Amino acid sequence: MRRNFxxxxxxxDQLYRSDTDAFEELYRRHWYSLYSYSFxxxxxxxxxxxxxxNVFASLWEKRTQLPVTFSLSAYLYAExxxxxIKCVNAKMNHEEEEQFxxxxxxxxxxxxxxxxxxxxxxxxxxxxxxxxxxxxxxxESQKETLWEKYHSRNSFKGIKHALQTMLNF
Amino acid sequence: xxxxxxxxxxxxxxxGHSMPAEVNQVQTWLSIVDKTELQLTEEEKIILxxxxxDEIKAYTDYPALFPKAKPWWxxxxxxx
Numbered sequence: 001m002r003r004n005f006x007x008x009x010x011x012x013d014q015l016y017r018s019d020t021d022a023f024e025e026l027y028r029r030h031w032y033s034l035y036s037y038s039f040x041x042x043x044x045x046x047x048x049x050x051x052x053x054n055v056f057a058s059l060w061e062k063r064t065q066l067p068v069t070f071s072l073s074a075y076l077y078a079e080x081x082x083x084x085i086k087c088v089n090a091k092m093n094h095e096e097e098e099q100f101x102x103x104x105x106x107x108x109x110x111x112x113x114x115x116x117x118x119x120x121x122x123x124x125x126x127x128x129x130x131x132x133x134x135x136x137x138x139x140e141s142q143k144e145t146l147w148e149k150y151h152s153r154n155s156f157k158g159i160k161h162a163l164q165t166m167l168n169f
Numbered sequence: 170x171x172x173x174x175x176x177x178x179x180x181x182x183x184x185g186h187s188m189p190a191e192v193n194q195v196q197t198w199l200s201i202v203d204k205t206e207l208q209l210t211e212e213e214k215i216i217l218x219x220x221x222x223d224e225i226k227a228y229t230d231y232p233a234l235f236p237k238a239k240p241w242w243x244x245x246x247x248x249x
Contacts, residue, residue: 018235024222031218040203052221057228081199085179092176101172109175114197 008072015063023063026072027056034080041084043104051083 004025014022031052038048055076088105091097107113138146145162181187182195209217226232239247 020231020235036207039207049221053224056225060229089179108198117197117201
């Protein structure tokens with residue numbers, strides 16, 4: 001696939017002229033983050049799909065009314081949040097969704113859960129450091145490389161470096 | 170919290186009639202991002218991406234209203 005490095009702002013300007021290529025490029029850049037956010041909140045592929053469709057369809061409909069100081073990411077983020085609330089609200093009208101609401105949505109509104117949002121995000125939460133690999137957990141090829149390094153009379157630093165590279169430490 | 174209370178709370182939020190504390194509660198819930206990652210392979214992602222794009226196309230009908238311009242080589246080949 002050919003990569004497009006045009007900034008979002010330029011593509012949004014092109015959107016004003018009903019440029020379908022610009023619209024599709026914007027869609028390809030942002031759909032996944034919106035989809036994963038919606039899925040994380042609603043735990044349903046169908047709902048997440050429906051929300052992404054609605055958000056981008058509404059962006060296309062509003063393309064000629066976008067303000068000059070328009071921020072696409074802020075717009076998409078606000079829209080997807082609003083759509084998630086609408087979806088949860090609509091689910092409450094259906095009795096078959098009651099169990100889902102009670103088990104998945106309502107606990108999220110508890111004070112203890114909401115307090116998590118105020119905690120600073122650490123790198124450890126986002127990118128957990130892999131634990132040390134025990135010899136018994138290594139694959140045969142990893143063990144072989146370690147053995148070769150040991151017998152080639154490398155220094156401990158050399159062996160350590162080889163292991164770190166091999167295990168992505 | 171009961172389902173009914175949450176339902177009323179969300180309806181007020183959508184209508185713009187909620188109290189500041191309720192707005193804060195709903196927006197805080199929205200800002201919590203689920204850390205369990207969505208597990209999709211690259212192939213599944215491509216299929217899903219195209220499926221959603223097709224739905225958007227069907228909904229807005231933009232390919233029919235704003236057809237893409239043909240590349241120069243296609244214009245030439247149509248002459249023959």
